[in-house]
Amino acid sequence: xxxxxxxxxxxxxxxxxxxxxxxxxxxxxxxxxxxxxxxxxxxxxxxxxxxxxxxxxxxxxxxxxxxxxxxxxxxxxxxxxxxxxxxxxxxxxxxxxxxxxxxxxxxxxxxxxx
Amino acid sequence: xxxxxxxxxxxxxxxxxxxxxxxxxxxxxxxxxxxxxxxxxxxxxxxxxxxxxxxxxxxxxxxxxxxxxxxxxxxxxxxxxxxxxxxxxxxxxxxxxxxxxxxxxxxxxxxxxxxx
Numbered sequence: 001x002x003x004x005x006x007x008x009x010x011x012x013x014x015x016x017x018x019x020x021x022x023x024x025x026x027x028x029x030x031x032x033x034x035x036x037x038x039x040x041x042x043x044x045x046x047x048x049x050x051x052x053x054x055x056x057x058x059x060x061x062x063x064x065x066x067x068x069x070x071x072x073x074x075x076x077x078x079x080x081x082x083x084x085x086x087x088x089x090x091x092x093x094x095x096x097x098x099x100x101x102x103x104x105x106x107x108x109x110x111x112x113x114x
Numbered sequence: 115x116x117x118x119x120x121x122x123x124x125x126x127x128x129x130x131x132x133x134x135x136x137x138x139x140x141x142x143x144x145x146x147x148x149x150x151x152x153x154x155x156x157x158x159x160x161x162x163x164x165x166x167x168x169x170x171x172x173x174x175x176x177x178x179x180x181x182x183x184x185x186x187x188x189x190x191x192x193x194x195x196x197x198x199x200x201x202x203x204x205x206x207x208x209x210x211x212x213x214x215x216x217x218x219x220x221x222x223x224x225x226x227x228x229x230x
Contacts, residue, residue: 004156035218043202045157045221047209091156100170101147102206102219104156 003027004094006105013082014113021077021108023092029053031097034068034075039089039107051075082112118207118222126228131195135225137205138187145169146188147219148180151202163188192227200229 005024013019025034036048049059051068059066063080079086089107096103117140127133137146145164149157159172163182177193192199203226206219 037221042223043226044223045204045206045219047218047220050218093156100162101159101172102149102157104158106154106156 002105003103004092004105006090006092006108008108009106010109010111012111012113015084016081018078018080019082019110021079021090021092021110023075023077023105025073025075025092025094027094027096029096029098033095033097035093035095035102036066036075036077037091037093037104039091041088045091048077079110082110084112084114086110087112118205118220120203120205120222120225122225123223124226124228126230127195128230129195129197131229132191132193133195133227135190135192135203135205135227136187137190137222138185139205139207139220143207144186145208146182146186147206148188148190149204149206149221150174150199151204151224152198153201157204160190195229197229200227202226 003026008022032053034051037045038048039045049066056068065078067076089109091107092105093102119138121136147162148160150160151157160174160178161171161180162169163180166182179191181189202224204221204224206221208217208219
């Protein structure tokens with residue numbers, strides 16, 4: 001079974017629109033960590049945020065915000081006032097305290113149209 | 115800049131050949147992980163090396179092997195290449211000195227391998 005599910009394969013929005021990328025995870029560990037990465041066309045994965053399972057406080061960083069809800073096992077990512085430079089593939093990932101690997105979702109390809 | 119470099123950038127091989135991919139990290143961290151990212155997919159964990167020993171492996175056959183050197187550089191070797199091995203290969207080094215699970219992984223730019 002997939003540990004991380006990103007149901008949205010592709011999303012297109014017009015510049016300045018808000019967009020939310022969904023992430024649902026599955027784990028039996030009580031301690032775990034959730035991440036979001038951005039992968040531009042160049043291919044390098046760029047770290048965006050880390051969240052641990054004990055911290056459900058939502059976080060905002062500029063135009064980016066994250067909503068972590070343990071009750072629904074979700075860790076969603078919202079971009080406010082999207083820009084063309086936000087066009088990329090975004091990956092959600094899970095790391096369990098009992099393991100040493102990251103489990104990635106299949107990614108959501110975001111296209112921001114000028 | 116993540117401080118993680120990989121070489122070569124691109125590589126074309128034919129089925130049955132062997133390939134070696136390289137990775138180095140400026141952080142000098144003693145842990146390195148390798149991931150395979152097929153087209154349109156998320157990265158899949160191949161294995162991790164810690165202090166020059168394999169420290170966990172994903173669902174990959176033994177023809178995928180690795181080495182980590184005292185200077186913390188690393189190699190991924192793939193023998194008997196198959197068409198399905200065509201992918202972007204990423205190496206990653208954690209940001210901090212504590213457990214890997216806690217720290218974000220810093221990824222290199224990847225090596226794109228094409229098997230014909």
